[in-house]
Amino acid sequence: MSFDHDTIVGFSKSFGLLYLVAMSIGVVIYAFWPANKKQFDRAAESVVSDEEDRPWL
Amino acid sequence: MIGRRRIIVFGGRMIGQLTALERTYAAIILIVIICVGVAMAVVGRGDLLAVHGWIIAAYGMAVMVVLLRGIDAAEPWEERFREYYDDPTKVGIILSLIWGVIGMAVGVWVASLLAWPDLTFDAAWASFGRLRPVHTSGVIFGFGGNALIATSFHVLQRTTRARLPDQLSPWFVLLGYNLFCVMAATGYFMGMTQSKEYAEPEWYADLWLVIVWVVYFAIYIRTLARRREPHIYVANWYYMAFILVVAILHIVNNLAVPVSIGHAKSYSLFSGVQDAMTQWWYGHNAVAFFLTAGFLGMMYYYLPKRAGRPIYSYRMSIISFWGITFMYMWAGSHHLHYTALPHWVQTLGMVFSLVLLVPSWASAGNALLTLNGAWHKVRDDAVLRFMMLAAIFYGIATFEGSFMAIRAVNSLSHYTDWTVGHVHVGALGWVAMITFGSFYALVPWMWKRPALYSAKLVEVHFWLALTGTVVYIFAMWNSGIIQGLMWRTFDPNGTLAYSFLDTLVAMHPYYIARAFGGLLFLAGAVVAFYNIWMTITQPAPVDEGAATDLPVEPPAPRAWAQAGE
Ligand code: HEM
Numbered sequence: 056m057s058f059d060h061d062t063i064v065g066f067s068k069s070f071g072l073l074y075l076v077a078m079s080i081g082v083v084i085y086a087f088w089p090a091n092k093k094q095f096d097r098a099a100e101s102v103v104s105d106e107e108d109r110p111w112l
Numbered sequence: 113m114i115g116r117r118r119i120i121v122f123g124g125r126m127i128g129q130l131t132a133l134e135r136t137y138a139a140i141i142l143i144v145i146i147c148v149g150v151a152m153a154v155v156g157r158g159d160l161l162a163v164h165g166w167i168i169a170a171y172g173m174a175v176m177v178v179l180l181r182g183i184d185a186a187e188p189w190e191e192r193f194r195e196y197y198d199d200p201t202k203v204g205i206i207l208s209l210i211w212g213v214i215g216m217a218v219g220v221w222v223a224s225l226l227a228w229p230d231l232t233f234d235a236a237w238a239s240f241g242r243l244r245p246v247h248t249s250g251v252i253f254g255f256g257g258n259a260l261i262a263t264s265f266h267v268l269q270r271t272t273r274a275r276l277p278d279q280l281s282p283w284f285v286l287l288g289y290n291l292f293c294v295m296a297a298t299g300y301f302m303g304m305t306q307s308k309e310y311a312e313p314e315w316y317a318d319l320w321l322v323i324v325w326v327v328y329f330a331i332y333i334r335t336l337a338r339r340r341e342p343h344i345y346v347a348n349w350y351y352m353a354f355i356l357v358v359a360i361l362h363i364v365n366n367l368a369v370p371v372s373i374g375h376a377k378s379y380s381l382f383s384g385v386q387d388a389m390t391q392w393w394y395g396h397n398a399v400a401f402f403l404t405a406g407f408l409g410m411m412y413y414y415l416p417k418r419a420g421r422p423i424y425s426y427r428m429s430i431i432s433f434w435g436i437t438f439m440y441m442w443a444g445s446h447h448l449h450y451t452a453l454p455h456w457v458q459t460l461g462m463v464f465s466l467v468l469l470v471p472s473w474a475s476a477g478n479a480l481l482t483l484n485g486a487w488h489k490v491r492d493d494a495v496l497r498f499m500m501l502a503a504i505f506y507g508i509a510t511f512e513g514s515f516m517a518i519r520a521v522n523s524l525s526h527y528t529d530w531t532v533g534h535v536h537v538g539a540l541g542w543v544a545m546i547t548f549g550s551f552y553a554l555v556p557w558m559w560k561r562p563a564l565y566s567a568k569l570v571e572v573h574f575w576l577a578l579t580g581t582v583v584y585i586f587a588m589w590n591s592g593i594i595q596g597l598m599w600r601t602f603d604p605n606g607t608l609a610y611s612f613l614d615t616l617v618a619m620h621p622y623y624i625a626r627a628f629g630g631l632l633f634l635a636g637a638v639v640a641f642y643n644i645w646m647t648i649t650q651p652a653p654v655d656e657g658a659a660t661d662l663p664v665e666p667p668a669p670r671a672w673a674q675a676g677e
């Protein structure tokens with residue numbers, strides 16, 4: 056098989072679909088992984104707390 | 113003059129914050145910059161390059177004067193490690209506002225030129241083609257870029273609870289970036305351009321920006337490396353995506369070979385349809401990562417902070433972050449529908465643009481749901497209202513964008529004022545509103561004031577901005593659709609029913625309306641500048657503890673050395 060325009064198109068159309076779907080699934084799993092919930096909640100809360108007013112030393 | 117004396121006093125105090133070593137390094141860097149400027153002036157004799165050489169040298173000398181005035185100030189105290197390093201943020205806010213007023217004033221001028229073409233006064237520098245990029249770069253890079261740099265330093269430190277890694281590199285980034293902006297704007301007036309929209313500056317300015325940008329990214333990484341919290345708050349993800357992707361886009365799109373080392377002119381490495389695709393891959397992702405991701409970072413910090421409520425769904429913010437980052441990359445080809453670009457690439461861009469609506473609306477919805485339950489605050493607080501309006505306009509701009517990306521719709525909207533209308537829904541409604549809202553929240557914290565100089569003026573600004581935006585975009589929607597329809601109307605013989613001149617006559621009233629809407633928006637920006645300037649310069653109140661950013665009892669320090677340097 057020669058390496059030409061069609062090869063690249065074929066590759067982008069197949070691999071492009073696969074890796075984008077895989078990454079999307081990965082992100083959703085990461086976001087909903089139960090063990091991550093605590094650090095997400097803490098991050099969201101930290102912005103509105105007054106704790107951040109000075110650098111930690 | 114009071115203003116000048118104040119600036120000198122502020123300047124002196126800021127230099128006093130630098131360590132002796134940092135002052136020395138600063139002087140060395142400035143000497144190098146001045147030498148490079150002079151060298152460019154010599155090598156580029158007889159070319160516009162020389163003018164830029166002198167501008168660079170003069171800029172370096174101006175900063176050097178400020179530095180030398182404070183060079184023998186006492187060493188800063190160890191105490192400084194107890195506070196974040198906010199001086200670059202303060203200066204960035206002011207620079208952003210100055211660029212904003214200039215850029216928008218030129219915008220009103222450009223809008224007036226379209227309504228009354230004689231306003232060029234027969235001067236080359238004042239022609240439409242030169243003023244237009246001064247407007248676009250002035251507002252996007254001058255106003256928007258400085259706002260992003262200023263707020264990113266602030267957000268980065270608060271969310272990691274780590275001080276910036278040193279005190280010199282933030283200044284290098286801020287002042288170096290503004291040197292780039294000055295070169296861009298002055299170059300356009302002289303007629304220099306690479307003819308790539310939003311990437312007009314020539315090769316040497318582009319190279320300089322690469323250096324500045326690498327230092328910017330390094331500041332982020334170095335600060336994150338010293339953070340306390342293992343999880344990185346989502347606003348930082350957006351800011352980092354903005355910095356990283358803009359670096360990639362900028363480098364690839366500006367690959368070019370100068371005519372010679374002594375010439376400003378260069379030729380792009382790309383040609384034909386590859387050039388077009390590279391340019392709009394750049395152009396669209398400039399929208400995505402400069403005008404969207406960066407400002408989303410701003411929104412994800414200042415909106416919850418101001419509302420006093422954590423973001424509605426942190427999970428949703430993560431999913432939409434990756435959605436936006438993955439998908440925007442592929443959407444650029446929607447700028448090239450019906451061109452020589454292969455059909456399937458156009459379709460690819462169109463499909464990704466449609467799917468993009470999901471993460472975009474997830475962000476807009478997340479912002480509005482955060483405010484849900486605090487509507488009384490939104491009603492009473494114009495600052496929060498700016499942020500809410502920004503989220504709404506963000507939702508409108510992205511809906512409209514996804515719609516315009518459909519090939520059949522684009523056949524009507526492309527080349528018309530509809531595109532310009534869409535741009536300013538995003539630019540005025542989203543970018544400018546979130547920036548003003550964040551600045552209004554940030555300024556009292558930065559300068560330790562109990563409140564802004566005048567809440568009433570914020571209210572005035574809010575209504576000027578809202579009215580101006582609505583007038584602007586309705587004028588452009590009407591004008592664009594009329595224009596598009598006239599271009600595609602055929603008479604029974606199968607020839608075009610309207611001449612180009614007919615469309616110009618039809619658009620004239622809308623151009624006048626747009627200039628008026630823009631004038632209102634500009635007036636609002638001037639009010640904001642005045643209000644913030646008065647907040648800064650009015651004497652500090654006796655009761656400093658009242659400022660929200662200062663706890664009464666600072667935590668006991670553990671070891672100074674850990675804070676970096
Ligand atoms: C006072 C407010 C403003 C006025 C009166 C104004 C006016 C204009 C005008 C007349 C044009 C040229 C349209 C054409 O060529 O047909 C333009 C283009 C543009 N403006 Fe503004 N503008 C304003 C604010 C802003 C702001 C705040 C931003 C960004 C944050 C912005 C971003 C842009 C961009 C990106 C373009 C290029 C659009 C394209 O190529 O399709 N403008 N503006």
Ligand code: HEM
Nearest residue numbers: 399403446447465468509510513514516517526535538539
């Ligand atoms: C889902 C999100 C978005 C999509 C799918 C989208 C899509 C589009 C489309 C189809 C065009 C017209 C291309 C043409 O006909 O030439 C366009 C132009 C533009 N959009 Fe968007 N847009 C989105 C969001 C935004 C946002 C939030 C902004 C923020 C300011 C923005 C700024 C621009 C600019 C500056 C242009 C003009 C480019 C030029 O021709 O100079 N867009 N967009």
